[in-house]
Amino acid sequence: MVNQLTYKYYHWGPLIFHTQITPDECQKLLEEGKKCRKKSNDHRSKLAGHLTEEYRLTDITSIVEWFNKYLKAYMNALKKWRGTSDPNYKTPSHLHLESVWINYMKSNDFNPPHTHGGDLSFVTYPSIPKEIIEENKAFVGNRNKGGGPGGVSWIYGEDIKHCISAIDHLPATGDLFIFPANIKHWVFPFRSTVERISVSGNVFFDKRGLK
16 A cells, blocks of 8 residues: 655746736727827837837826726736745835837737746737638647747747746737736747737836835
C-alpha cells in the first residue's frame, strides 16, 4: 500500500488575467475609435506594430468610467496569486490609466515581439471577424510554435521542456487581457480580407489614484 503524499506547489511567473467586457462596452470602444480615426491621431510612431492604422484615443474619460472595475479585479486576483507564496504581499493602491490606442489590423499586418511601458498593460477586442476564426481553425502549421493566424502569444522565461513558458490565444470579440507591461508578446498575421479591431493601453502605479 502506497502512503498518501502531502505536497504543495508554487505559482511561478506573471499573472495574465483574462475576462470579457460587455457588448455595450465593445460598442463604446468602437464608437470612440471612429472619432479618433484620422491622420492627426496616428500613433504608429509610438508603437511596435507593423499595422497600417493605429490611433491614439484622445478622450479616455468615458472608458475609465467602466474600465476601473476590471483593473480592480486584476489587483484582487494578483493579491491571491502572490499570496500563495507571499502572504504579506500588498498590491499597489493607486493606478492611473493612460496611453490608450486602437488598432485596425488588416490582412498581412502583424505585431512583432515587444513589451509596453508602464506597470500593467491591457488589450481588449471589440471586434473579431468570424473569417479570422475560420482561418485559424483551418491552419495546418505547428501550433506549439504559436497561436496561428490572428492569434496572440505571451512568453516568459526560457523555453524549457515540461514548463509553461508561453500562452497562446485566439481572441474572440469581448476578450480582455491584463498583464505586466514588461511581458513580451506578439500578434500573428492573417490572410482574410477583414479588419480585426483591438484596443490597448498602459497602466501606471502612482500617487494620483485610480482614474
